Amino acid sequence: MNYTRPTVATMRGYKAGFQPDPKERYIKLNSNENPYPPSPKVKEALASLSYEDLRLYPDPMSVELREKLGRLYGFSPEEIICGNGSDDILNTIIRTFVEPGEVICFHEPTFPLYRILGIIQSAKVISIPISEPYQNPPFPPKDCKVFFLANPNSPVGFAYSTQEVQNFAENIRGILVVDEAYAEFARENALELVRHFQNVLVVRTVSKSYALAGLRLGYAIGSRNLIREMFKVKDPFNVTRLTQILVSAALEDTIYVTNKINEIISTREWFTQEIRNLGYRVIPSQGNFIFPKPPVGKKGIRFYEKLLEKKVLTRHYDQEGLCDGVRMTIGTPEEMRQVLDIMKNILPEFQL
Numbered sequence: 001m002n003y004t005r006p007t008v009a010t011m012r013g014y015k016a017g018f019q020p021d022p023k024e025r026y027i028k029l030n031s032n033e034n035p036y037p038p039s040p041k042v043k044e045a046l047a048s049l050s051y052e053d054l055r056l057y058p059d060p061m062s063v064e065l066r067e068k069l070g071r072l073y074g075f076s077p078e079e080i081i082c083g084n085g086s087d088d089i090l091n092t093i094i095r096t097f098v099e100p101g102e103v104i105c106f107h108e109p110t111f112p113l114y115r116i117l118g119i120i121q122s123a124k125v126i127s128i129p130i131s132e133p134y135q136n137p138p139f140p141p142k143d144c145k146v147f148f149l150a151n152p153n154s155p156v157g158f159a160y161s162t163q164e165v166q167n168f169a170e171n172i173r174g175i176l177v178v179d180e181a182y183a184e185f186a187r188e189n190a191l192e193l194v195r196h197f198q199n200v201l202v203v204r205t206v207s208k209s210y211a212l213a214g215l216r217l218g219y220a221i222g223s224r225n226l227i228r229e230m231f232k233v234k235d236p237f238n239v240t241r242l243t244q245i246l247v248s249a250a251l252e253d254t255i256y257v258t259n260k261i262n263e264i265i266s267t268r269e270w271f272t273q274e275i276r277n278l279g280y281r282v283i284p285s286q287g288n289f290i291f292p293k294p295p296v297g298k299k300g301i302r303f304y305e306k307l308l309e310k311k312v313l314t315r316h317y318d319q320e321g322l323c324d325g326v327r328m329t330i331g332t333p334e335e336m337r338q339v340l341d342i343m344k345n346i347l348p349e350f351q352l
Contacts, residue, residue: 024311025311026311026312026313027311027312027313027331027335027338027339028313028329028331029289029312029313029314029328029329029330029331029335029339030313030314030315030327030329031213031315031329032154032182032208032287032288032289032327032329033207033208033211033213033329034207034208034209034210034211034213034260034264034288035264035329035330035331035332035335036211036260036263036264036332037211038210038211038212038246038250039210039211039249039250039252039253039256039257040253040256041249041250041252041253041256042212042246042249042250042253044249045245045246045248045249046246049242049245053241054241054242056241057237057241058237058239058240058241058243058244059239059241059244060236060237060238061231062082062239062244063077064244064248065082065217065219065239065244065247065248065251066080066081066082066219068248068251068252069082069219069221069251072251072254073191073221075194075221076224078224078227078228079194079221079222079223079224079227080219080220080221080227081219081220081227081230081231081234082217082218082219082238082239083217083218083219083220083234083238083239084216084217084218084235084238084239084243085205085207085216085217085218086179086181086203086204086205086207086218086219087113087218088216088218088234088235088238089203089218089219089220090113090114090117090148090177090179090203091117092220092230092233092234093146093175093177093201093203093220093230094117094118094120094121094123094146095121095233096229096230096232096233097145097146097174097175097229098118098121098123098145098146099145100121100122100123101122101123101124102123102124102143102145103123103124103125103126103140103141103143103144103145104118104123104124104125104126104144104145104146104147104148105125105126105127105128105140105141105144105146105147105148106127106128106147106148106149106150107127107128107129107130107137107138107149107150107153108127108128108129108130108319109130109153109155109156109317109319109321109322110127110148110150110153110154111148111150111154111179111181114148115127123145126140126141126144128140129321131321132283134153134156134158134283137160137164137168139167139168139171139172140172140174142173143173144172144173144174145174145175146174146175146177147168147172147174147175147176147177148177148179149165149168149176149177149178149179150179150181151165151178151179151180151183151186151190152180152182152183152185152186152285152286152287153287154181154182154287154289154327155289155291155315155317155322155327156283156285156291156322157182157283157284157285157286157287157289157290157291158283158284158285158286159186159187159188159286159287161188162188162189162190162192162193165178165190165193166190166193166197169193169197169199169200170197172199174199175199175200175201175226176197176199176200176201177201177203178190178193178200178201178202178203179203180202180203180204181203181204181205181207181208182208182286182287182288182289183204184208184209184257184261185208185209185261185264185265185268185286185287185288186286186287187286189202190202191221194221194222194223198223198225198226199226200222200223201220201221201222201226202220202221202222203218203219203220204218204219204220204221205217205218205219206218206247206250208288209257209261210247210250210251210257211260212246212247212250215240215242215243215246215247216243217239217243217247263333264288264330267330267331267332267333267336268285268288268290268330270333270336271290271330271336271339271340272284272285272290274340275292275340275343278343278344278347279295279347279351280292280293280294280295280343280347281293281294281295281325288329288330289327289328289329289330290327290328290330291322291325291326291327291328292325292326292328292343293324293325294324294325294350295347295350295351296350296351297324297350298323298324299324299350300316300317300322300323300324300325300326301316301323302349302350303316303325303326303346303350304316304326306346306349307326307339307342307343307346310342310345310346312339312342314326314327314328314329315327315328
């Protein structure tokens with residue numbers, strides 16, 4: 001296999017060889033984590049757990065979780081499957097629907113795991129380049145077995161409309177996987193398409209919106225036929241007892257989650273406008289992150305390093321089309337005010 005898998009350091013956005021000193025305080029904006037704690041209901045559920053129960057295996061079917069997700073979105077549990085984070089769900093999709101030598105496709109730039117999973121499965125991997133202003137996205141070739149569409153896109157943050165996503169569903173023969181890891185921060189989503197198209201799978205996670213990245217829970221919603229096939233392939237105990245109990249508690253507190261999401265969106269819009277006023281370039285984002293670029297030139301690595309010097313952790317990509325900026329998570333208003341001041345102070349270095 002001729003590929004280089006990203007290291008933990010590069011996946012997290014650290015400079016090669018760099019390890020943050022735990023004694024120093026960094027503003028951590030490199031992993032798209034929610035800056036707020038989970039719902040208090042999660043804390044209550046955690047406090048009520050008995051350590052003796054840890055000797056027992058979890059429910060392999062995650063029945064209670066699937067029922068709660070079904071009630072939340074208006075789907076049957078038979079149309080939902082849960083996994084150990086959305087990474088596990090994406091892996092299950094590849095293993096279920098793609099044979100060695102068959103084609104998987106995705107736009108690029110996008111989530112790098114699609115390529116990695118395709119290579120591991122010995123699939124033929126086809127990436128379709130897209131660039132600003134990210135309009136009129138091209139369709140994959142007719143022989144594409146699975147097409148991954150990150151919407152909103154990571155790492156840039158732009159999102160396609162539901163109509164544009166529907167155009168993909170109507171024009172591809174294979175399965176359309178709409179990766180909605182950031183959907184709760186966006187204006188639209190593709191859930192309604194699941195009711196009308198047998199080839200659509202929507203993948204989501206509780207990591208960002210529910211502030212539960214440490215629990216690792218992802219899920220897919222699709223037709224009963226697709227979900228049934230995925231259940232034949234998934235690992236038997238892929239969602240822990242702890243995860244099932246705590247995520248179930250979080251799903252009961254949609255008011256708290258919605259309020260925190262709205263705070264993040266508000267901070268994102270305020271911060272984006274402020275740095276645009278300074279002269280930074282930013283594609284409008286519908287995620288819990290943005291992708292700012294210095295005013296002129298391809299100075300992304302320098303930008304990343306200057307922020308790092310000021311103890312702001314972001315994510316830099318070496319990839320063409322991405323190397324002139326950084327991906328920056330939206331933190332609390334206080335954190336983003338600090339970052340705004342830092343970006344003001346370092347701005348003269350990027351105006352030459």
